[in-house]
Amino acid sequence: xxxxxxxxxxxxxxxxxxxxxxxxxxxxxxxxxxxxxxxxxxxxxxxxxxxxxxxxxxxxxxxxxxxxxxxxxxxxxxxxxxxxxxxxxxxxxxx
Amino acid sequence: xxxxxxxxxxxxxxxxxxxxxxxxxxxxxxxxxxxxxxxxxxxxxxxxxxxxxxxxxxxxxxxxxxxxxxxxxxxxxxxxxxxxxxx
Numbered sequence: 641x642x643x644x645x646x647x648x649x650x651x652x653x654x655x656x657x658x659x660x661x662x663x664x665x666x667x668x669x670x671x672x673x674x675x676x677x678x679x680x681x682x683x684x685x686x687x688x689x690x691x692x693x694x695x696x697x698x699x700x701x702x703x704x705x706x707x708x709x710x711x712x713x714x715x716x717x718x719x720x721x722x723x724x725x726x727x728x729x730x731x732x733x734x735x
Numbered sequence: 736x737x738x739x740x741x742x743x744x745x746x747x748x749x750x751x752x753x754x755x756x757x758x759x760x761x762x763x764x765x766x767x768x769x770x771x772x773x774x775x776x777x778x779x780x781x782x783x784x785x786x787x788x789x790x791x792x793x794x795x796x797x798x799x800x801x802x803x804x805x806x807x808x809x810x811x812x813x814x815x816x817x818x819x820x821x822x
Contacts (some may be wrong), residue, residue, distance in 0.1 A: 659750045663757070670761050685775060689782055709783040713775070719792055720771045723799040724763070724777050 682713045774798035 690705035691698070698706070741749060778794035 644750050659746075659753075663750070663753055666754075666757060670764075672759060674761075674764050677765070681768055685772065686783075689779075705782055712779065712783040712787055713771070715787045716775050716779070716791075716795055717767060717771045719787070719795045720774060720799055721767045723796040724767055724770060727764075727800060727803060728812060 642682060678717070682710060685713060770799050770802060773802065 665685050686709035688700055689709055774795050777798055778791050
């Protein structure tokens with residue numbers, strides 16, 4: 641077996657991990673990081689849009705606004721994702 | 736027994752390719768996060784409504800394209816500026 645597996649074997653304990661398992665782990669890590677980024681940005685945006693002068697609690701209208709904001713944010717995310725993907729495909733078709 | 740019948744250097748290539756694919760996917764996601772952030776500021780007036788209307792939707796799509804166009808313009812012009820400056 642070549643030395644490719646040995647880059648990842650530190651901390652694996654017994655011998656080398658196969659690269660299929662590693663790829664799965666990497667995908668999970670990327671998905672988690674993606675979700676964190678989404679939540680971070682969505683929180684910032686919705687706080688700005690929904691909370692005026694901060695009071696003692698989040699009142700009902702603020703809660704409703706936050707819920708709508710989250711839905712709109714994710715709708716927008718999907719729209720942007722499709723638009724970006726289309727643009728990339730158009731650019732590739734030119735080359 | 737191997738499921739793949741690849742020799743060791745072919746396996747390394749396939750893994751590298753997989754790695755590159757995942758990296759590109761991650762870069763795509765990162766860009767979408769960035770565009771969404773910037774374009775919502777430009778396209779969503781005031782507080783959120785119960786549905787994204789078609790005007791906002793069109794604005795978001797245009798925003799992505801114009802942002803990319805802006806990036807390309809800046810890159811091109813900057814390259815020219817640097818080339819002129821070097822003489």
